[in-house]
Amino acid sequence: MACISPDGKPTESGSKMLRALQSGLGSPEEIAREAGLPLFRVRSGLRELTQAGLANQKDDSYELSPKGIELQEAQ
Amino acid sequence: MEEVRERVISLPRLGEPAPAFEAVTTHGVLKLEDFKGSWLILFSHPADFTPVCTTEFIAFAEIYPELQKRGVELLGLSVDSVSSHIAWVRNIEEKTGVKIPFPVIADLSKEVSLAYGMIHPGQSKTETVRCVFMIDPNQIIRTILYYPLTTGRNMDEILRIIDALQTRDKNAVATPANWRPGDMVIVPPPNTQEMAEERLKQGYECIDWYLCKKKL
Numbered sequence: 001m002a003c004i005s006p007d008g009k010p011t012e013s014g015s016k017m018l019r020a021l022q023s024g025l026g027s028p029e030e031i032a033r034e035a036g037l038p039l040f041r042v043r044s045g046l047r048e049l050t051q052a053g054l055a056n057q058k059d060d061s062y063e064l065s066p067k068g069i070e071l072q073e074a075q
Numbered sequence: 076m077e078e079v080r081e082r083v084i085s086l087p088r089l090g091e092p093a094p095a096f097e098a099v100t101t102h103g104v105l106k107l108e109d110f111k112g113s114w115l116i117l118f119s120h121p122a123d124f125t126p127v128c129t130t131e132f133i134a135f136a137e138i139y140p141e142l143q144k145r146g147v148e149l150l151g152l153s154v155d156s157v158s159s160h161i162a163w164v165r166n167i168e169e170k171t172g173v174k175i176p177f178p179v180i181a182d183l184s185k186e187v188s189l190a191y192g193m194i195h196p197g198q199s200k201t202e203t204v205r206c207v208f209m210i211d212p213n214q215i216i217r218t219i220l221y222y223p224l225t226t227g228r229n230m231d232e233i234l235r236i237i238d239a240l241q242t243r244d245k246n247a248v249a250t251p252a253n254w255r256p257g258d259m260v261i262v263p264p265p266n267t268q269e270m271a272e273e274r275l276k277q278g279y280e281c282i283d284w285y286l287c288k289k290k291l
Contacts (some may be wrong), residue, residue, distance in 0.1 A: 002103025040109040040148060041102060048103065 003045040010071075013037055015033050017045050018054065018064070022072045026061035082123035086192035088190035089219060093117075093210045094190040100150070101160050102178035105213060114147040114237065115210040118228075119193040119203035123155045123163035127227045131205070132164070134171045138230045145237055148214075153203055154188060157181035198224050209236060211244075245290055 003014030010016055016035035025031050027051040032042040046062050054068035064072065087094055093115075097106045107115075113114050118135070120128040121149040135149055142149060164175040175184075180187055188194050193203040205222035217240050222228050224279075248260040265271040271284040279287035 002228065038148065040105060043109040044103050044105050 002041070003048040004054075010054075013045060014049065015075075017042060017049060018068060019071055021062060021064045021068065022048075026063055027056075028041060028060075028062075031062070044071065082165065084270070087190075087208070087216050087219070089216055091216055093208065093214050093216050096187045096190060097151075098180040098182060098187050100180050101157060102177040105150070105178060105180075108151070110148055110210070111214060114145065114210050114212060114241075115208075115214075116142070116147060116237075117149060117150045117191070117206075117208040117210060117235065119188065119191075119206045121202035121204065123159045125170065126164070126261075128153075129163075129167060129224065131227050132167060132175055133171060134228070134230045135177070136173050138174050138234060141234055144233075145241060147237055149155055151179035152175060152182050152187060153177055153179070154182050154185055154201060156183055156193075158202050177236075195221075207233065207248070209240065210213050211240070216235065233290045242291070248289075248291070251288070260291055262287045262289055 003011055003017065005011055013035070016037065017031055020034040023034070025034055028039060028042045028046060031037075031046070032039045035042065037045070046055060046057070049064070049068070051058055053065055054071060055062050056065045066075040093107060095107050097104060112276055120131060122128065132151070138176045139149060146174060153250070155163075158183055160179045162283035164179070168174050180199045182188050184195065188203050191206065191208060193201070198204050202224070204224060205226070205228055206217055207218070207222075207228065208218040210215050218236050220228070220233075235255065238256050239254060242248065242256070242260065246260065248262060251258070254260070259280065262274070262279055265274055274284060274287055275281060277287075279289045281287040
């Protein structure tokens with residue numbers, strides 16, 4: 001997992017993506033610009049965050065899930 | 076009599092969609108579709124911790140900024156584990172100071188290698204040869220290069236081909252032998268006699284009606 005470490009915590013790139021989602025950005029392109037990450041990494045990372053239950057996908061856009069909001073608020 | 080069924084894998088060819096994949100890499104699990112909208116150079120090397128491959132990885136890392144300027148991503152591949160890849164790229168950085176910025180597929184199952192025809196049993200039954208697949212933003216294969224195990228790739232040529240393909244896409248022209256950015260390009264051949272006659276009046280540099288060049 002590139003965005004979630006084996007101990008279940010977000011990696012640096014995972015945290016950048018979660019912060020971008022928290023700020024209201026939803027498309028992979030916007031998140032890539034905000035996080036300063038390559039688009040392919042963001043697409044792959046968003047898949048991981050979704051699988052981990054931290055983000056939800058709606059069509060081509062993403063948002064934090066309740067679990068993702070809880071995690072960000074605990075930071 | 077027992078029927079024997081054999082799976083025949085057709086090798087990818089120019090102008091065809093690149094075979095889809097989902098693979099474990101040093102940057103996590105990546106799919107081909109993650110690169111949609113960017114150019115992608117997918118390249119294979121025979122094995123980690125080998126001398127020619129190490130020089131190539133350093134050379135790919137050195138041209139990476141130039142590739143980025145052209146909207147091109149790099150993706151390496153070999154039949155090694157992700158732990159081996161991580162150890163090798165860390166070793167390269169430790170010994171040479173060059174950070175490998177691109178992901179590398181750990182293709183232990185050989186799924187991607189076989190789909191792309193990267194294993195040539197005449198060279199090695201277990202290692203991938205030095206392949207380069209240039210895939211455009213629509214995920215169509217635009218160039219395929221194969222190098223033998225003992226010959227390292229030429230990065231200038233890789234950049235030159237990317238420049239030529241992008242120039243072709245932007246301007247609907249072809250590029251002559253040994254073309255470099257800034258050189259004259261070839262105007263596509265005319266389809267009719269009328270076009271051939273008109274062409275000669277258009278101020279192109281023509282050797283004859285079928286070979287005309289122009290500056291961009």
